[in-house]
Amino acid sequence: MTGKEIAKENDSILEQIKKAANFLEKEKPFIKEVVRFYEKVFSLQHEFDSDITKDYSVLKSKKDFPLISKKDFDIDFYNAEILFEKICDLCQGSEIQADVTAKIIKESIIDKELSFKSIVQSYLEGNISLPEAILGNSEFNPQVFDFILYNSLKPSIVKSSKIISSYFKEMDQTEQGRCPVCGSAPALSLFSKENGSRSLVCNFCWHEWETKRIVCPFCNNNDSKTLGYVALDNEKGIRADYCDKCKKYIKTIDLREYREDIYLPLELIASIPFDMKMNEEGFKSE
Ligand SMILES: [Zn+2]
Ligand SMILES: [Zn+2]
Numbered sequence: 001m002t003g004k005e006i007a008k009e010n011d012s013i014l015e016q017i018k019k020a021a022n023f024l025e026k027e028k029p030f031i032k033e034v035v036r037f038y039e040k041v042f043s044l045q046h047e048f049d050s051d052i053t054k055d056y057s058v059l060k061s062k063k064d065f066p067l068i069s070k071k072d073f074d075i076d077f078y079n080a081e082i083l084f085e086k087i088c089d090l091c092q093g094s095e096i097q098a099d100v101t102a103k104i105i106k107e108s109i110i111d112k113e114l115s116f117k118s119i120v121q122s123y124l125e126g127n128i129s130l131p132e133a134i135l136g137n138s139e140f141n142p143q144v145f146d147f148i149l150y151n152s153l154k155p156s157i158v159k160s161s162k163i164i165s166s167y168f169k170e171m172d173q174t175e176q177g178r179c180p181v182c183g184s185a186p187a188l189s190l191f192s193k194e195n196g197s198r199s200l201v202c203n204f205c206w207h208e209w210e211t212k213r214i215v216c217p218f219c220n221n222n223d224s225k226t227l228g229y230v231a232l233d234n235e236k237g238i239r240a241d242y243c244d245k246c247k248k249y250i251k252t253i254d255l256r257e258y259r260e261d262i263y264l265p266l267e268l269i270a271s272i273p274f275d276m277k278m279n280e281e282g283f284k285s286e
Helices: 003-027 029-047 057-061 077-092 099-110 116-124 142-168 264-270 272-280
Strands: 186-191 198-202 208-210 227-231 238-243 248-254
Touching (some): 003 264, 099 142, 238 272
Antiparallel strands (some): 238 248
16 A cells, blocks of 8 residues: 555544544443543554554465464554553543553653663563562552553554455464464454354454354353343444353444444443443453
8 A cells, every 4th residue: 555545544544433433422421531532542543553564474374373473563663652652641631540550651661761662572472571660659550551552552463463364365264262363362243244244353453353153252162052142222233242151251243233433442442331231240351
């Protein structure tokens, strides 16, 4: 794609995010602040898009599962660092109880000019090392930190995943409950608009892969007696699929019934009522 085409694609995604947020704000006023906050985060991700330079073509001949590990994703550190600061600023001004942690991050990492690159590398290797000023602070919330850091890397991760997944159109991915690109668990399940076939969406790289209609992606259980779903009265085209064996659930959007203007990461957040209901019933998401 040329620079112009990429800019055009980003414009239309920004428009899509805005439409989805406008709809959700009207439909679910009780989560209005949350929707507007995430709208800003997701819009920033498309404004500060990533430039991926790594040549992944060596993966074309590979049949490994998963194809790469998290630490092998190419990160555009320049744009990721801008995003990191911008999302941090957003959290500081937000009402979503992330402001204290964002302030600690700003003072202990950004203002101190700590190496963003080494923080990211340790994060992707799964053994993040943070300064004592952060770890020793009881008000620091690691989940907020994870949210800010992951969302600053997401454009690089998603773009890399798109390149990598274009290599394995031929591969049979249907048996996996884990992402064939990076091995992470699914965040969402979808029924396609065309024929209702089921696919899963990765919670890390957002790759989408096909799966069987009746199976629990977390434990592979395919016994329909122990699988079920919960629908909610005012939630159209979306449900929570649960498994009685492993006590986990995943939200499923049926694109044949769901509204037109959607942005999946935002729908995932806005479907909080399902998470509340399923947690109440003793089910967990992954
Ligand atoms: Zn993935
Ligand atoms: Zn299960």
